[in-house]
Amino acid sequence: MRAGGSLQAGERRLAAGLLLPGLGAIVLVTAFPLAYTLWESLHLHDLRMPWLGRPLVGLANYAELAGDPRFGEALAHSAFFTTVTVTLEVVLGLVLALALDRTFRGRGLTRVAVLLPWAVPSVVAALVWRFMFEGDSSVVNALLGRSLPWFADARAAWVPLILADVWKTTPFVALLLLAGLQTIDPALHDAARIDGAGAWRRFREITLPLLVPALGVAMLFRALDAFRVFDVVYVLTGGGPGTATESVSLYAFDVLFRNLRFGYGAAISMTVFLGAFLIALAFILLLGPRLVQEAER
């Protein structure tokens, strides 16, 4: 008994020792920057006004955020962008995944072709989309036979932005869903078919329920990315016209790197972190039990 106890203690010590480097790495690359940003957000730290010093101001930056209409709008823009793009990407991604799941000639080649947009760097993709929409003689305006100033209109500017993001990331969603589809036992479909279930019924009763974990993961990844979107907006619209398409991350960038207000910028960054955290938490709470059930089965 004593020997067993000491062995257990030894193992525990070994386990702790093995975990320590990993925990250390997490603290170093995640907890420390986060804590530092939080600490910074409690200061007035304006690189452009060094004569003000760097005093601790408590929650003053957060109070300013609460009364900053540009911040509220940026938050709303990010939420809008997330909702629209994730919805479109999941629907289109599902269609694409179902198509790719079938056996047909040249399937391997098609799968590669579909994935191509995902491989294009975001900045390049965004530039291409800008050229397609910018100017009188742009491809899109020529197709429409009209000369629409896409980037000078507060509502129209969303169109290229959303299209660019959907074009680029739908393949990623499709890939995740395709992986999910392939874990579904074909015998289930065969049995249902024998029982006389139609394609739509089988999709609703078999495919969709069994695909929920994959859908959850895809939506979580996409929602997190879309909420923190920066590159596509920066290149395509620059947040304009005015600030009509400015996302929270872009606003944070503007405050941090153009105006060099580190304290206030840190406060904005904290809210971006908090938003992303809440999204992740919501998905885990909603899908967590489901995922556990799947694992037990």
Next chain:
Amino acid sequence: MTQGTTWGVTRGVILASVATLVLGCEPGREEGAGPVTVTFSASEVGREAQLLRAQLARFMRDRPDVRVVIRSTPDAADQRHQLYVQWLNARVGEPDILQLDVIWTPEFAAAGWILPLAPAADDEADFFPATLAAHRWNGRLHALPWFVDVGMLYWRTDLLERAPETLDELARMAAAARGPTVPYGFVWQGARYEGLVTVFLEVLGAHGGRILDAEGAVAVARDPAVRALRFLRRAIHERGIVPTDVLGWQEEQTRFAFQNGQAVFMRNWPYAYPLMEAEGSRVAGRFAVAPMPAGPEGEPTAALGGAGLAVNARSRHPEAARAVIGYLTRPEQMLERAEVLGHYPPRASLYADSRLAVALPIPPAAAAEILERALPRPAIPVYSELSGILQLWLHRALTGQSEPADALARAAEDIRRLLERAELTPPTEDAAAGSE
């Protein structure tokens, strides 16, 4: 040194090294044997870098006690500014000499990052007053103008007989001269960036307005400003002489449109002139420049741009740095810059020099006339943020998201809050207090 004992020299070297190690800098003393080294932040690409290297080589021949090393810095203004702020915040003594955009000098001076230059040049009176005003903070000059830039009106000599004298005339001429082959009447920089503020400043001056008034109070919500913004907006949305596309255009896009023969008028800087006279340009020999015309109750106004040279406050060799700046801003060097790069000299007397007439594509008399009317943007330390606020509200009004009067009232409010936060209200109070 004069005693020349080995020990003396050694001791000097040791002391200097210790001082360097311990203090990181040793202000005000030019130490020891051999030349002192000063670093110069500049672009390291193209003809500009070549010319600078040649001029510095000549300087070093004259002054064997000083060695100048070029520290390569990005050309894009935003990137350069960000880098400078990082260096200077970290209290680095290098680069000793900084090339500053006109709008940065008060910011850096107020932060205590650059040294006052006085007595900068013995012939300060030779510089255009506006260029000196832009580089002054608290009544003292902090950077010496190196070259100037100024907004001008480009017009098509094959479509028009003369340049317009008023803004209304410009609008009428633009409307009459445009047609199927020349679809645009007037193009300017309307994207949400610094260029939009310079365009607005010119039209604002043409209406008799300012961004900050003589007392330093915010003047962007006053009547002339509202009329100026309405003029710009009507030109796009009602008169149709300005294409909506300008709302996403910077200097180069406007130049492409004008150079392809698509526009009757263009507002731009002097750099566009030689490029549009070059082979392949569809308007070569068919355009000229004029001052931006006046509107009602205002006068012709040109936004002042350009760069100055300043000394890092932590420089270990401020005297040597000043000598380099003094040399580079001498008339001969400026003339050479005009010849090789087409940069406009900030010295008024050079515009009477026949060599400048050969060097510059634009007749010097015409250029000098525009330069004398040049208006600096507000010379305050928080100008960049002020400009950011203006850019937003101007762009919102021009894209129809808010009404001009309302947008400018909101901009004024935001600017006042900014000045309050910077503890600079009103900015002239600081100058009177003389914090040094």
